[in-house]
Amino acid sequence: MRLLIARCSVTYAGRLTATLPPAVRLVMVKADGCVAVHADGGAYKPLNWMNAPNTLTEEHGDDDVLRWRVENPQGETLEIAIEEIRYDWSEPLGEDPGLSKDGVEAHLQELLADHPDAVEDGLELVRREYPTDIGPVDLLCRASDGAAVAVEIKRRGELPAVEQLARYVERLERDPLLRPVRGVLVAQRIKPQARTLAEDRGLAWIEVDYDLLRGIDSGELRLF
CATH class of the missing domain: 3.40.1350.10 (Trna Endonuclease; Chain: A, domain 1)
Structure with a gap:
């Protein structure tokens, strides 16, 4: 699990096109490849996300902005342009025992x-x-x-x-x-x-x- 709090903008391209303007957000990257972008509100639902399987690549542009590009086998892409990192934490959570149903x-x-x-x-x-x-x-x-x-x-x-x-x-x-x-x-x-x-x-x-x-x-x- 990796948690990143950063000022960033987000662009999704796939079945439609959606853009989030620059703001401070939480970016969550799970070990299975799922990527989710959260605001400080809206309960559990992310503003945008990509389910696994995905590939995530990082690159620095000429404008000194770090860009994460997430792409799935269907050709959908999620690009996160990171202007400022305020918190970056990674920790392997290990194998999950699964949900115990009531x-x-x-x-x-x-x-x-x-x-x-x-x-x-x-x-x-x-x-x-x-x-x-x-x-x-x-x-x-x-x-x-x-x-x-x-x-x-x-x-x-x-x-x-x-x-x-x-x-x-x-x-x-x-x-x-x-x-x-x-x-x-x-x-x-x-x-x-x-x-x-x-x-x-x-x-x-x-x-x-x-x-x-x-x-x-x-x-x-x-x-x-």
Whole structure:
């Protein structure tokens, strides 16, 4: 992890063009290549960012401005022009043990792993916590038509969950043994904005009733 507090301007070029004028900001560079530019506000969301995998190069121009150029395989670029460095700190954080899910979310995963057809008729489990290079997918399943289905399970479905699932699907699509891969977000409640974003990304979503799922041992499983 590297944290840089600096006066800088930022230019993104890719699906659109966006520019941040000079100001003092926090630039975060993670070991996996993710780069994020933060202001002193706006909660956790960065002003601009590039997800891994990326390449980052540094160069000094004739104007004595340090420039960081971040580029991903899709050709998107993020250029950070650093005029003044006020703080520069680096520290390896080591391997992260991963997120410990709360009881409800973990139990939902167990229930749906045992009964994936509650998500979609004919769905069969391949593996729980299927590994990718950016983290494990909650459930990897096969649909009745043979397609791979990545299922991400949350207690509440919000925008970050959609982005997370989209990244998993993109990674899984790189495996010729899995393609094509569909994604399904499963949660007790899914916010309208998350539903809209999921549909825009070509992902499905479903709300499940935890109490009904817990009654699975009593006999017939019903979602609605």
